[in-house]
Amino acid sequence: MSFTLGIIDIVVIIGIFQGLFLTLVLQRINNTNKEANRILSILILICTVMLVGRVLMLRFFSEWIFQWSIIFDVILFLFGPMFYLYTSKLLLKEQDRSTLSVWHYLPVCCALIAALYYVVSYTPSEYFQAFRAGDLNLMFHAWLVAGILSNFYYLIRSFQLIRSFRREEKHNFSFEQNPLTFLTLFHCSILLILVVWIFSYVNSMWLDNYNVYIGYDVLWIAIPVFIYVIGYYSLKQPELFRIVLDKKTSDVKERLPRGEAQLLKDKLDSLMLNEQVYLQNDLTLGDVAKQLHTSTHNVSWVLNTIYGTSFYDFINGYRIREFIQKIDNKEHLTQTILALSMDVGFNSKSTFNKAFKETMKDTPSNFIKKHTAA
Numbered sequence: 001m002s003f004t005l006g007i008i009d010i011v012v013i014i015g016i017f018q019g020l021f022l023t024l025v026l027q028r029i030n031n032t033n034k035e036a037n038r039i040l041s042i043l044i045l046i047c048t049v050m051l052v053g054r055v056l057m058l059r060f061f062s063e064w065i066f067q068w069s070i071i072f073d074v075i076l077f078l079f080g081p082m083f084y085l086y087t088s089k090l091l092l093k094e095q096d097r098s099t100l101s102v103w104h105y106l107p108v109c110c111a112l113i114a115a116l117y118y119v120v121s122y123t124p125s126e127y128f129q130a131f132r133a134g135d136l137n138l139m140f141h142a143w144l145v146a147g148i149l150s151n152f153y154y155l156i157r158s159f160q161l162i163r164s165f166r167r168e169e170k171h172n173f174s175f176e177q178n179p180l181t182f183l184t185l186f187h188c189s190i191l192l193i194l195v196v197w198i199f200s201y202v203n204s205m206w207l208d209n210y211n212v213y214i215g216y217d218v219l220w221i222a223i224p225v226f227i228y229v230i231g232y233y234s235l236k237q238p239e240l241f242r243i244v245l246d247k248k249t250s251d252v253k254e255r256l257p258r259g260e261a262q263l264l265k266d267k268l269d270s271l272m273l274n275e276q277v278y279l280q281n282d283l284t285l286g287d288v289a290k291q292l293h294t295s296t297h298n299v300s301w302v303l304n305t306i307y308g309t310s311f312y313d314f315i316n317g318y319r320i321r322e323f324i325q326k327i328d329n330k331e332h333l334t335q336t337i338l339a340l341s342m343d344v345g346f347n348s349k350s351t352f353n354k355a356f357k358e359t360m361k362d363t364p365s366n367f368i369k370k371h372t373a374a
Contacts, residue, residue, distance in 0.1 A: 009059070012051050015223065019048030022231035029235065036089035037234060043082050044231055046075050047223050063124035066131075070115045076147035077108035080154030083190060087158040090183060091165045107150055111143070144201055151194055158187055171300055174283045174315035176351045186230055193222050255301045264302050267292050278318040281347040285311045316355040319344045323356070327368055337364050 026041040053072030056065050081104045118127065118139075130136050162184060169177070203209045256264065271277055271291060280287070288311075289296040303314055322344040326332065331340060341352035341364075356364050 009055070011225075012054060015225075016048055016051045016055070018231070019044050019051065022235075023048065026231065026234060036086055039082060039086040039089055040230070040234055043079070043086060046079055046082065047226065050075055051223060063128040067119060067122065067124045067127040070118055071112075073143065073147075074108060074111045074115050077111045077150055078105075080151040081105060081108075083187075084154040084158050084161075087161050087183065087187070090179075091161055107146070111146075114139075114143075141205065144205075148194065148198060148201070151190075155187065155190055155194065162187065170310035170312035171304075172285045172296075172311060174278065174312055174319075174345070175281065175347045176354075178348070182233055189222075189226055189230070193226065196222065255305075256298060261302060261306065264292065264294060264298060265306055268299070268302065272318055276318075276322075278315045278322070279343075279345045281342070281345050283315060283345070313355075313358075315345070317359060319346060320356055320359050323364075324371075327371055332368055337368070 023041045023045045026037040026044070029037055050072060053069055057069050081100055085100055118136075122130065127136075162180070165180070169180075268288070271288065275291075277283060277288065277291065285296045285299060289299045292299060300311065303309055303311055307314060309317075323340055326340050326344070335343075338349050338352075341349065346352040346355070353364065356362075356367070360367055362370075
């Protein structure tokens, strides 16, 4: 019996070994995102099991393997809750939606019960003949549609978490977090895989067509590539500063008495001018609140109500003024713009350029040319 491997087979097999390797490595990382990486390792293991099922189905086909392959399909209903949980673990603090209730796992339990029913009720030969006769078409259609809808539901919820995080980020941090870009790309990759999955399903099941460029083969290549990129990037990904989702209260306009609010404002101004805490490039709202001996909600309320700004814009405003002072002192003649931006508290060139343009309505280089020419 001859046995040959195509390109897709090689990619899939490599993906299996890489998936097993990353699953073990992510479990042993202790320095960053420990809980989130534990969930990610389960996600990668899920993808790896799916790839194993694919190899067994196409290279070692038998009626027995074909019948039991339905067990592998149960994994489709577990993937959605797991990547939503991964998103939650990365973005939110423990007290805010870091676990999932039992009902989130009911679809996978129902799918497992249905799969076991078809395994127990049919012999391998009866199951294969029922499939060829079209008697199982309704079951397969319902299974695929339910799997697609389940994954889309959790993908939408994950995107909502990212959107909520971005909305709250400016109220909690004085910098933008690069891992958030990774997380967005992570979810966009899943979205792309789901789109290919839907196209393949509609094209093959309903239109009776096959597209070599956008079909199941492409989907099976996408999964191991997804494993490589996400897994390896996570090995070096810095830990995100997590947040607690803001709970709006009815007393937001009168949170502090006028005298207490003014006192907190004065202490905040003094902290900026005298201590220059804005020079700390990883400064957070919690850091400021701790130095003022008050709560983050009080500081945020003062910023929003009295200053009419976010924590991000408030801190970066001081940094930009410090940067302009350095330009006035001619320091740009001996140091690069990037070096000066780091000196005043910015942690990346992109964050500095964005904040400077929003505040000064000009780029740093153009501003320097106009400022020094005046």
